[in-house]
Amino acid sequence: MNTFINILGVLLFAFGIAVSIALHEFGHLLTAKAFGMKVTRYFIGFGPRIFSFRKGETEYGLKAIPAGGFCEITGMTALDDVHPDDRKRAFYNQKVWKRVVVLAAGSITHFILGFLILLVLAMSLGLPNNKDLPVLAEITPCVQDHTVGLTAPCQPGAPAPAKDAGLRAGDEVTAIAGKPISTWSEMLKVTRDLSGPTEFKVKRNGEDLALTVNVPKVTREVTDGKGGREVKEVGAIGVTWQQNFEYSPLAAVPASIAFTGDMFVNTWKGLMRFPERIPAVVKAIGGGERDLDTPISVVGASRLGGDAAERGLWAFFILMLAGLNFFVGVFNLLPLLPLDGGHIAVNLYERVRDWVRKLRGKPAGAPVNYMRLLPLTYVVIFIGGAITLLTVTADIVNPIRLQ
Numbered sequence: 001m002n003t004f005i006n007i008l009g010v011l012l013f014a015f016g017i018a019v020s021i022a023l024h025e026f027g028h029l030l031t032a033k034a035f036g037m038k039v040t041r042y043f044i045g046f047g048p049r050i051f052s053f054r055k056g057e058t059e060y061g062l063k064a065i066p067a068g069g070f071c072e073i074t075g076m077t078a079l080d081d082v083h084p085d086d087r088k089r090a091f092y093n094q095k096v097w098k099r100v101v102v103l104a105a106g107s108i109t110h111f112i113l114g115f116l117i118l119l120v121l122a123m124s125l126g127l128p129n130n131k132d133l134p135v136l137a138e139i140t141p142c143v144q145d146h147t148v149g150l151t152a153p154c155q156p157g158a159p160a161p162a163k164d165a166g167l168r169a170g171d172e173v174t175a176i177a178g179k180p181i182s183t184w185s186e187m188l189k190v191t192r193d194l195s196g197p198t199e200f201k202v203k204r205n206g207e208d209l210a211l212t213v214n215v216p217k218v219t220r221e222v223t224d225g226k227g228g229r230e231v232k233e234v235g236a237i238g239v240t241w242q243q244n245f246e247y248s249p250l251a252a253v254p255a256s257i258a259f260t261g262d263m264f265v266n267t268w269k270g271l272m273r274f275p276e277r278i279p280a281v282v283k284a285i286g287g288g289e290r291d292l293d294t295p296i297s298v299v300g301a302s303r304l305g306g307d308a309a310e311r312g313l314w315a316f317f318i319l320m321l322a323g324l325n326f327f328v329g330v331f332n333l334l335p336l337l338p339l340d341g342g343h344i345a346v347n348l349y350e351r352v353r354d355w356v357r358k359l360r361g362k363p364a365g366a367p368v369n370y371m372r373l374l375p376l377t378y379v380v381i382f383i384g385g386a387i388t389l390l391t392v393t394a395d396i397v398n399p400i401r402l403q
Helices: 002-034 084-089 096-123 161-165 184-192 249-272 274-285 298-310 314-332 340-359 370-397
Strands: 039-055 058-073 136-139 172-176 196-204 207-215 217-223 229-235 239-241
Touching (some): 002 039, 249 314
Antiparallel strands (some): 172 196
16 A cells, blocks of 8 residues: 555656646746747657647647657747748747746746645645744643653653743744744753753744743753764753644735745755765765765656655645745756756847947847857756766665655
8 A cells, every 4th residue: 555655656746747847838838929929839748749739820739758848939049940921920039028038937937836836835734844943833741751751641740841831832932041042953952951940932922921941851862963872861841843834825825935935045055056966976876875965856856755645744745846846947047058047148148238239339239149059058968968867867776765
């Protein structure tokens, strides 16, 4: 049964990727048609044609290899052979801002889709506490030694520090013993060194409160800082961490916008660190331990989706789909050919160049000769293909798996 659910999760995630690709190309299609450009073909996939149909001047279809798609717009560059009747509708004859909108529409579609996925997640399973905020999820009835069991029924005389102090679920701890606290990790570290009555400042429904918690010492198994575990006496107050935040439909909108901003920042940081993580992928292919921070392909992402489904971690599954859309959207805007961002850069360059020439009393320059940019384009394709091959290989022979 678990294997079946895993396979189902893999297929569902792969289907989500296919839908994202289809919508990416649909973004190009929709904006191009809205501006009166001629779109001749809209296909999902590459290779042999499975089926197609024609509606108006556009052929729509599906191809055998589900590794992308394309939207063919007449006259993408001035070098294209365009029928005289179509020249006014050719892409290169449109205003620059229209061209940029059409080129960016694929990435914008990914961003909209990612946001909508987060919005649904916020209203259903909740958004993860990705900033590690010290928000309390539950006040436990007592704290006990690890030998008794953290979830075992309370033994007679077991202390209940958080409960006795009046802490409540939803409280956000802002300071402990006068020390400002901004993350759950900080709160754990500070609390473990405490003993006796201590002031905890919390924010509750917008109000700041100061509560005195009598912190007991209990024996717990904790990390020793060297990758191992040890048993020692630590301070504990009997609370659990809020891992997810659920929102009403009204509150979900600003929460999802804020979370989207965080994902953009994290996506950009991840892209900047991408080159330095490639050696770790090569090492993993050779049998080394697979670093969780290494890049993964759609194959690896789909396998993680299967693991998440098998374990019932649907919030993680959905969050991965949102993250994939943000990554593809940002990556596609990089100013490199043949990415959409490369075409945007060329069109903006032409616009700025012609504006400067106009100030100097000169006519507009000739369109950029894409043939001269082919060597650079081939280099980008080669590097991109090599990285894809590496990550796919690593995801097959030494994949990242949920523990």
